[in-house]
Amino acid sequence: MEQAGLCDVCGVTGYLSTCVLCGKRVCMKCVDPRKGVCVACKRGTDINLSGEGIKE
Secondary structure, three states: EEEEOEEEEEEEEEEEOOOOOOOEEEOOHEEEOOOEEEHHHHHHOOOOOOOOOOOO
């Protein structure tokens, strides 16, 4: 579900999606739409993750 607001990753205002792993609200630049994860989780850099991240 999309909603308007500020992206939790880059701070841009616009329509946002929610990352399925960490729950951050992210803009279309900061999400992988095929996987539904933010760029931080995709790289495994989110501090709430075990460090494994999503493998391509």
